[in-house]
Amino acid sequence: MTKVTSLPADDRTCGWFHTSSVRQPRPAHTGETRAPWVVVGAGYVGLAAARQLAMNFPQDQVVLVEAQEVGFGTAGRNAGFAIDLPHDIGAADYIGDLATANLVLKLNKTGQNYLKDLVDLHGIECHMRASGKYQGAVEERGLAVLEAYRGGLDRLGQPYEVIEGSDLPDHIGTRFYKKALFTPGTMLVQPSALVKGLADTLPANVTLFERTPITEVSYSPQIILTHANGRIVADKLILANNGFGMAFGFLKNRMLPVFTYGSLTRQLTEEEQARLGGKDFWGLIPADPAGTTLRRTHDNRILVRNSFSYHPGGISNDHQREVAAKRHRRSFERRFPMLSGVPFDYTWGGAIVMSRNHESQFGELAPNVYGALCCNGLGITRGTATGVLLADWLAGRRGEVIDFLLASPGPSANPPRPFLDIGVKANLAWAQAKAGPES
Structure with a gap:
């Protein structure tokens, strides 16, 4: 049993959330539910993965669990840029290896096109x-x-x-x-309005539970997600909760x-x-x-x-x-x-x-546990695309972009704390000071 000791607790002053249309949150989970697929995290990755799983496996029930309210957390707090172009800050020209850049461009456009199609199809008011x-x-x-x-x-x-x-x-x-x-x-785009609209137009075989923070998880012999008012039993689990994936026992000290x-x-x-x-x-x-x-x-x-x-x-x-x-x-x-x-x-x-190496995690994390984690600041496009492609890969599909994601070494290990904390804070302070008039 892994105790989840780190849970989302965002401030209540997000302008995007409060200036987007008010929606009725879905009820929190209570009791016990069993499902073939459970997705944790209803941001860009989780919403895309749950939707695509439901499309790929129309006879299966997909459970989507969100710790807070949809649109209130990280997905609704960015600047709202759905960017198509690669931007490799480690390369002299910000493009780097041309073959890799073309694959990243295809990945980002996959996310863009997927979102645009859904916004048009469902008339989502997200500007x-x-x-x-x-x-x-x-x-x-x-x-x-x-x-x-x-x-x-x-x-x-x-x-x-x-x-x-x-x-x-x-x-x-x-x-x-x-x-x-x-x-x-x-x-x-208005990011909070976008994720609210995506959540309210999920397929019928997706059940969304909001305000349901998971506090314990057991991975063997079956996957059991426990919270204050019940538990959810999954055949297969998809983690789409970004940095909180570390609290679920994966990629420790790598994000x-x-x-x-x-x-x-x-x-x-x-x-x-x-x-x-x-x-x-x-x-x-x-x-x-x-x-x-x-x-x-x-x-x-x-x-x-x-x-x-x-x-x-x-x-x-x-x-x-x-x-x-x-x-x-x-x-x-x-x-x-x-x-x-x-x-x-x-x-x-x-x-x-x-x-630290600007790599993401995509694919299997443990038997029957999968994840698309660490979007490195490109959650709208890359997050959406990786959610879709993870669900497609689980349905047996392959292609050059999926193979590209699977070939990633994943996030590299960080130095131990407290050296990590000291180094990151110093680097952030130096970067902000160096920005000068650009800040």
């Missing part, structure tokens, strides 16, 4: 638009990143547009950036739960919108990975996302959120002086789970 993304640079080091990435995109044969700083106000309002690289393949933080302004008035100018819906990522991400949303708010903190237990705290809010205010004022003083309605944290 998904194929609006592309800007990657903005402020200083020379950032400009060099854009130039390197431009060369990588040329090698990959992917389209882009270089936009000079003098022209950027017509796109994003602000004059803060010296140059941007626009790539058209990204879709922007790094790093939190990043977002703030969302109140809605801009018509006069403020006129002062801002630019397009009415856009997203920008920084040239420096530790810099500031921005979005103008469908309801005319500005999202500011930056700041990082490391929490091995997968739970952030109020102090880190307060520190991030101050950084967000400074970043906002520098970029949008024409909107000085516009307040934030919400500030929240959300986990991105990384590995």
Whole structure:
């Protein structure tokens, strides 16, 4: 019996969750349930895996278990960029090996297309638009990143547009950036609304239980998931709970739960919108990975996302959120002086789970236990795709992208604690300081 001592406990101030449509959560699980398939975690991976399992095995009942409420956790807390392009930060041109990059591109597009088809089919109101993304640079080091990435995109044969700083106000309002690289393949979305919609349109043979945190699990001779009000017995278990997979006994000390933080302004008035100018819906990522991400949303708010903190237990705290809010205010004022003083309605944290070697886990974890874990910050597209492909692999399907995922060595081992904690915190602090004007 493995006791699950680390459980999700996100803050209650996520702007995406509160500005998306209110839905009725599914009831928590009680009593005992037996099912051929049980999926733990109703984020992008879990929702995709449960849906695809139900399609692949229409006679089987699939149970999907979520510790919190759908749309409240990590899947509803990101910046809402469904990115198609590979971005290998370990490569000089951010593309690296061309064969690998092409497979990653196929993987990401699999996730994108799957989500778009579902949004269109079910009319999910999540403000998904194929609006592309800007990657903005402020200083020379950032400009060099854009130039390197431009060369990588040329090698990959992917389209882009270089936009000079003098022209950027017509796109994003602000004059803060010296140059941007626009790539058209990204879709922007309201992430909490998306996962809420995906959960409410699951096939009939998927049963979703929310607010059901698993506290113990037994893997032999049968898989038994225990919680405060009952237990679920599974023939086969799929772990889609990212960093919390470590709490279930797998990939111990191989994943790094790093939190990043977002703030969302109140809605801009018509006069403020006129002062801002630019397009009415856009997203920008920084040239420096530790810099500031921005979005103008469908309801005319500005999202500011930056700041990082490391929490091995997968739970952030109020102090880190307060520190991030101050950084967000400074970043906002520098970029949008024409909107000085516009307040934030919400500030929240959300986990991105990384590995030191930037590899993910896909496939069998133990007899009758499978997982797609550690998306390295690309949960919307990569997470969705790996959930779908894991279910397809379990149905006996193969292909070059599935083979690519199966061939991964998985996340590498981390140094022992407390050396790990000291090193990660120092690296995050250095990265944020080095970002300079990009932050």
